[in-house]
Amino acid sequence: MTKPRTYKTKAIILKQVPLGEADKILTLYTPYMGKLRAVAKGVRKPRSKLSGHVEPLTHAALMLAQGRNLDIVTQSQTIDSFIYLRQDLHLTSSAIYLAELTDCFTVENEEDPTLFQLLLHSLHRLSEGMCSETILRLYEIRLLENLGYRPEIRKCVYCGTLTPSPCYFSPSGGGLLCLKCRHKESLAHPISPDALKIMQILQETNPYTHEELQFPKGVARELEHILRSYISYLLERQLKSTSFLDILKQSEVDRVVQKL
Amino acid sequence: MELPTSPLVARLVEEFNKLPGIGPKSAQRLAYYLIRVSREEAKALAEAILAMKESTVFCSLCQNITEADPCLICRDEARDRTKICVVEDPLDVLPLERTRIYKGLYHVLHGIISPMNGIGPDDLKIAELLNRLKTGAVREVILATNPNLEGEATAMYIHRLLSPLGIRVTRLARGLPAGADLEYADDVTLTRALEGRQEL
Numbered sequence: 001m002t003k004p005r006t007y008k009t010k011a012i013i014l015k016q017v018p019l020g021e022a023d024k025i026l027t028l029y030t031p032y033m034g035k036l037r038a039v040a041k042g043v044r045k046p047r048s049k050l051s052g053h054v055e056p057l058t059h060a061a062l063m064l065a066q067g068r069n070l071d072i073v074t075q076s077q078t079i080d081s082f083i084y085l086r087q088d089l090h091l092t093s094s095a096i097y098l099a100e101l102t103d104c105f106t107v108e109n110e111e112d113p114t115l116f117q118l119l120l121h122s123l124h125r126l127s128e129g130m131c132s133e134t135i136l137r138l139y140e141i142r143l144l145e146n147l148g149y150r151p152e153i154r155k156c157v158y159c160g161t162l163t164p165s166p167c168y169f170s171p172s173g174g175g176l177l178c179l180k181c182r183h184k185e186s187l188a189h190p191i192s193p194d195a196l197k198i199m200q201i202l203q204e205t206n207p208y209t210h211e212e213l214q215f216p217k218g219v220a221r222e223l224e225h226i227l228r229s230y231i232s233y234l235l236e237r238q239l240k241s242t243s244f245l246d247i248l249k250q251s252e253v254d255r256v257v258q259k260l
Numbered sequence: 261m262e263l264p265t266s267p268l269v270a271r272l273v274e275e276f277n278k279l280p281g282i283g284p285k286s287a288q289r290l291a292y293y294l295i296r297v298s299r300e301e302a303k304a305l306a307e308a309i310l311a312m313k314e315s316t317v318f319c320s321l322c323q324n325i326t327e328a329d330p331c332l333i334c335r336d337e338a339r340d341r342t343k344i345c346v347v348e349d350p351l352d353v354l355p356l357e358r359t360r361i362y363k364g365l366y367h368v369l370h371g372i373i374s375p376m377n378g379i380g381p382d383d384l385k386i387a388e389l390l391n392r393l394k395t396g397a398v399r400e401v402i403l404a405t406n407p408n409l410e411g412e413a414t415a416m417y418i419h420r421l422l423s424p425l426g427i428r429v430t431r432l433a434r435g436l437p438a439g440a441d442l443e444y445a446d447d448v449t450l451t452r453a454l455e456g457r458q459e460l
C-alpha cells in the first residue's frame with residue numbers, strides 16, 4: 001500500500017529512543033500498517049504538545065507525515081494511557097514485557113489487526129488489574145499462533161500419541177514429545193498434566209470472552225518457564241525485560257540484604 | 261556518507277560518533293570543523309577533556325561528580341541532612357539547586373530502570389542509597405526521577421525497597437508545566453494535576 005503524504009493511524013506506542021537533542025524515535029504498533037518507526041520532534045522539551053501523548057504503553061490516535069527517512073509524528077491524541085497500570089510496578093513491567101515481545105516478533109509494515117487487538121485487549125486487562133500471569137501467557141500463546149509458531153500441544157509431534165504421559169515440551173520440536181520420542185530433540189522440558197491443561201485452554205478459548213483463570217503458583221512458574229524457553233529458542237535470545245520481571249518476583253528485602 | 265580522506269580524521273569522526281546525540285553527519289561536521297581551528301584551540305579542547313577525566317570522581321556519598329570527595333554539597337554543614345533527593349543523573353541536580361528552595365542532600369542514580377534496554381536496579385547506585393540510610397539520620401527521601409514510564413517505574417521500585425525502613429518517601433508533584441496549554445495536556449498529567457491541586 002502506498003502511503004499518502006500525511007496519514008492518520010491509531011497505534012500503541014511500544015517504545016521510544018532518544019534522537020539528537022530533543023527528538024525521539026517511536027516504535028508504534030498499528031492495526032493496518034503493522035510496526036512502524038517514526039520521529040516525534042521536540043518531545044524532550046518541557047512544553048512539547050506531543051510528549052504526554054507518545055509515552056510508551058499509550059494507545060493514541062496519531063497523524064503522521066512522510067519523511068525522507070522515517071515518517072514524522074505531527075499530532076498525537078491519547079485514547080487510553082492505562083493510568084491504573086502505570087501506578088503498579090508489577091503491572092507496568094508486565095506491560096513493558098508485552099511491548100518488547102511484540103516488538104521482537106513483528107516486522108515493519110506487516111499488518112496484523114488481530115495481533116493489534118489482542119495487544120490492546122491485554123493492556124486493558126492489565127489495567128483492570130486482572131491476573132497478569134494469565135494475560136502474559138495468553139498473549140504469548142496467541143502471538144505465537146498468529147505469527148505461525150502455534151505449538152502442538154495435543155499430541156506428540158513425532159508419533160502422534162494423544163496427550164502423552166509422561167509428557168515433554170520441546171522448543172526445538174515446536175510441541176509435545178512422548179517418552180519414546182523424547183530423544184529425537186535435544187531440548188525438551190517435562191510438562192505436568194496441570195500445566196498442559198492450562199496451556200490447552202489458553203490456546204483454544206476465545207481470548208476476548210476469557211474469564212479470570214486462576215492457576216496455582218507452581219503451574220504458573222512451569223508455564224512461564226516453558227513458554228519463555230520456546231520464545232527464546234525462536235528469537236535465539238532472551239527478552240531483556242524478563243530479568244526485571246524476575247527481580248520483582250524475588251523477595252526484595254532478601255535481595256538487598258544479599259547485595260549489601 | 262562520504263568517506264573522510266585521512267585515517268586520522270576518520271578516527272576522530274568515529275570518536276565523535278560515539279557521543280550521545282551525535283550522528284555520523286554531525287560527527288563529520290565536528291571533525292572537519294576542528295581541522296580548521298588553530299592548534300591552541302584544539303589543544304585546549306583535548307586538555308579540557310583530559311583534565312576533567314583525570315580530576316573528577318564520584319562522590320562517595322551522593323555519587324555526584326566532584327573534584328573533591330565528599331562533594332561540596334555533602335560537605336556543606338548548612339544542608340539539611342534529614343532529606344535526600346534522588347535524581348537520575350548529575351545534570352538533574354543543577355535545576356533543583358537553581359530553585360534555591362531545596363536545602364537537603366542529593367543522591368544520583370546514574371541511570372534509570374529500563375527493562376526493555378536490559379537496565380535493572382543493579383546497574384544503578386541504589387545499593388549506595390540504601391547504605392546511606394543505614395545511619396537513621398535521614399527522615400525523608402524525595403524521588404525526583406522523570407515523570408515518564410521508566411522514571412515512574414524506578415520511583416516505584418525504590419519506594420518498594422524503602423517502605424520497610426519506615427522512612428518517609430515522597431515524589432515530586434506532577435502537573436502542568438509553566439506555559440502549558442490545557443487543551444494539549446495528556447490524561448496522566450491532568451490526572452496528577454487534579455490530584456495535586458492546591459488552595460489558592
Ligand SMILES: [Zn+2]
Nearest residue numbers: 156159178181
Ligand atoms: Zn512420540
Ligand SMILES: [Zn+2]
Nearest residue numbers: 319322331334
Ligand atoms: Zn556528595
